[in-house]
Amino acid sequence: MDSVKQPPRPDGADAPATPPDFEAALLSLRGHRLRPELHLEEVPAPTRIAPYALALTGEVNRTRDPDDLLGSGRFVVLYDPDGQDAWNGEFRAIIMGRARMEPEVAQDPLLGEVGWAWLTDALAQCDAEYHSLSGTVTRVLSETFGGLELRGGEVEIEVRASWTPGTTDLGPHLRAWALLLSQVSGLPPIPDNVSPMSRRR
Template sequence: MKTTGPGATPAEFMRALHSLRAARLRPEVQLEEVPAPGRIAPYSVALTAEVRLPRDDEGLAAGRFVVLHDPAGQEAWDGTFRVVTLVRGTLEPEVAADGLLAEVAWTWLEDALDGAGVVAHAAGGTVTRVLSQSFGALADRPDEVEVEIRASWTPPDGDLGPHLSAWATLLCTTAGLPPMPDGVTVLSRRH
């Protein structure tokens, strides 16, 4: 993983990168490194992912996972690391009518964090719902509902693999994939 940052990379940030590499994700989650923001923190790394079923051209959900690191800490973070995430997915049109959609989507995040055993200090975010209806020449298109979950939190340390796993679980939940059954272990992909 490439990082942005001045000079030599701190050992704490390198350990965090190694923990991200060691994270076990479902095979439907296709992860890719992308350029990280360079002005928010001295060190950062960014990943994008898409949830795809085998032999399916269209992704079911997509998102971005950014790790920010400031060895001096930042007061707003309440720590030296900050995880900033985005998840976007298309839902069934019937779901749009549910007035509790935003609350339910936020519980998907909380459940994913809890399920991975993640401690998330100073967590916050937004859930946005967009309903698209087509008219005129496009009237034959079905209604489309998109949900976007933006969240950030401060990990207690640089062990970020469980945080990435929790985010990947949120991606899969947003994509409508059922949870992995108990006792099933996802094997790491070969690089």
Template sequence: MTADAGVPPEFVRALHALRDERLRPEVRLTEIPAPARIAPYAVALTAEVAGDDGDEDAASGRFVLLHDPAGQAAWEDTFRVVSLVRATLDPETASDPLLCEAAWSWVEEALAGVDHHALGGTVTRVASESFGTLAEREAESEVEIRASWSPAGDVGPHLSAWASLLCQAAGLPPLPDGVSALGRRR
């Protein structure tokens, strides 16, 4: 997350806030190329979270921070977070008829402590079964949460909120109140 000359100071501050945010050690972040057509300025990160059962790919996702100094009407602001969370599910959880509502409540709970507005998104349940020469593969189930919102104030806590959502989707227990992560993984 580097800034070039001519980049608006508010976007540079946002980049520093993201870089300085401390996340749980289970969250492994990687910067990737940001989308170029949605906003004049953007940064994109991917993350993978290992589950408490040792599953290396319990959850993964993408966090994109967009900035348009002129603002965009749909954002109701000059910044927008666009996020994706994808998690593997056990068969019992995948068959729960309230899965989508529960997954959306995870988004709302994760964002409860950060100032935001214009929240919207979708939750999709994905079930895959293999046939023919692939019939020996086990059935797989996933949940995919796509959410976007306009952050207010410091954007660092929004990255932490999204990371908490990833950890919840991965099945990790929440950190107790007053306990914070000690290290940063980038």
């Protein structure tokens, strides 16, 4: 994954250089080989929560045709050299993953617990060091109307969470988010002895 650019610098001609810890964190996000169905893009990061930030969006799509979109999500890294009490640290990872679900699956009363287990299992599987984890799993019902007539509906699952990484190595956290997106989107797991390969154009 080569979409992470150079670390942003604060505004101003005399602005200090990017803090070494944040630069190390950004470098740790580069070069990861993720599933070919997952397409990442760097987008403008939030600027009011922390002095330094990075944001990526992800789409799970086998063909890149919008009609074939299986799921989507967001991965945000915040860094405050002074730390924030709510984070219990200097870094904070914020993620979201969303995908459509079959109506019968969406009616499962344990869906929330399953969605949360996907996240915690992904963090454990990727050996991501973290603490202060919190979040929500939401079922979203969207109904489409034409005039007064109900034309159709769809159900989505949405997992939102944030946690404080234990080190500046954020690679495992990126891979855990990618794994969560794959699971939410219904992709089959990749066998342990098979490496994901990027498609060539």
